[in-house]
Amino acid sequence: MSEVLTIRGLTxxxxxxxxxxxxxxxxxxxxxxGIIGPNGSGKTTLFNLITGLFQPTAGQIVFMDRDVTSARPEQRVAAGMVRTFQLVSVFNSLRVWENLVLCVTRFDAAHSSIWKFMTSPATGxxxxxxxxxxxxxVGLEDKAGTMTSELSYGDKRLLEIAIALSLKPKLLLLDEPLSGLSDVEVVDILNLLRRIKRDVTIIIIEHKVSMIVDFVDRLCVMNEGRFVSEGEPSEVLRDPAVQKCYWGKEGTRGC
Ligand SMILES: Nc1ncnc2c1ncn2[C@@H]1O[C@H](COP(=O)(O)OP(=O)(O)O)[C@@H](O)[C@H]1O
Ligand SMILES: [Mg+2]
Incomplete structure (x- = not known):
């Protein structure tokens, strides 16, 4: 297997x-x-560094054998690094299908300028x-013509993941994709993620550890900006250092 992402000393x-x-x-x-950790431990900041929203104070990011530490966010997206946000991020004033077309045309070479966009109908x-x-x-075909503002939060989350997938990511970064969802919506999203897991490299931040413990191959635990434990998920969860930082007190159960 080849390495998709390598981060060294990121600060x-x-x-x-x-x-x-x-x-x-x-x-x-x-x-x-999977990346887990208490609130404020640095998970979203790590994603913002990887995807180029923040410039690191120190460290290096290599994506698909290319040093992207100084690359702009859109250059990283064009190279195949795509993310979703902790607060769902879609265009509410557009129809569902228009969200996808807008994003795909933005990163499609044939439609990369306003002129090309206007002269090459994206609907064909x-x-x-x-x-x-x-x-x-993602199961939103029946809602393609619906105004995005009319969608439930769960469907907006599905749409956000659909937008990410439409960019054909090599690496998909998901920041708490299950937060704010009902139990039924959580099942929908997890089923979708299980379907795409075979085809795409995924890093997922999640607060509810129990939701992803069976889904991820490896778990990293962040506390106060550092990884305090990393490895096979069930082993990591038994690590006393993790129990201490994540659940407050060593040996505490009931996560
Ligand atoms: N843009 C910013 N400016 C200043 N401090 C920030 C900024 N973004 C995050 N932080 C701080 O960095 C720490 C980590 O935040 P964050 O990465 O959002 O944590 P998590 O996603 O693990 O909850 C927090 O103390 C937060 O207040
Ligand atoms: Mg966060």
Whole structure:
């Protein structure tokens, strides 16, 4: 297996606060890695560094054998690094299918300028077929023409993942994709993630550990900006250092 992502010594300071502190991480192709940790431990900041929203104070990010430490976010997306956000991020004023077409055309070489976008109808041909294919995959095909603002939060989350998938990611970063969802919606999203797991490398941040423990191949636990434990999920959860930082007191159960 080849390495999709390699992070070395990644650090981010905000004034006196070290939000991410010398993190090393290697992710293999088709691997699913979970990142858990208490609120404020640096998980989202780590994603913001990997995807280029923040510049690191120190460290290096290599994606698909290319040093992307200084690359702009959109360059990383074009290279196949795609993320979703902790608070669902979709275009509410567009119809469901328009969200997908907009994002795909933005990163499609044939439609990369306003002129090309205006002169090459996105509703014809391959892009439309690709977009409907992704909507079918996530189960939103029947809602393709619905205004996005009318969707439930769970469907918006499905749409956000659909947008990410329509960009044909080599690495998909999901920041708490299950947060704010009902039990039924959680099952829908997890079923979808299980379907795509075979085809794409995934890093998933999740607060509810029990939700992803059977889904991920490897678990990393973050506390105060550092990885304090990493490995096979059930072993990591038995690690006293994890129990101490995550559940407050060593040996505490009932997560
Ligand atoms: N843009 C920012 N400016 C200043 N501090 C930030 C910023 N983003 C995050 N932080 C701080 O970094 C720490 C880690 O936050 P975050 O990465 O959001 O944690 P998590 O996702 O694990 O809950 C927190 O103390 C937070 O207040
Ligand atoms: Mg967060």
């Amino acid at each position: 981010k300071r905000f004034g006196g606060l070290v939000a991410v502190n010398g993190v090393d991480l290697r992710v293999e192709e088709k691997e699913t890695v 041909g391959t892009i439309r077929d690709d977009c409907y294919g992704v909507l079918r995959l």
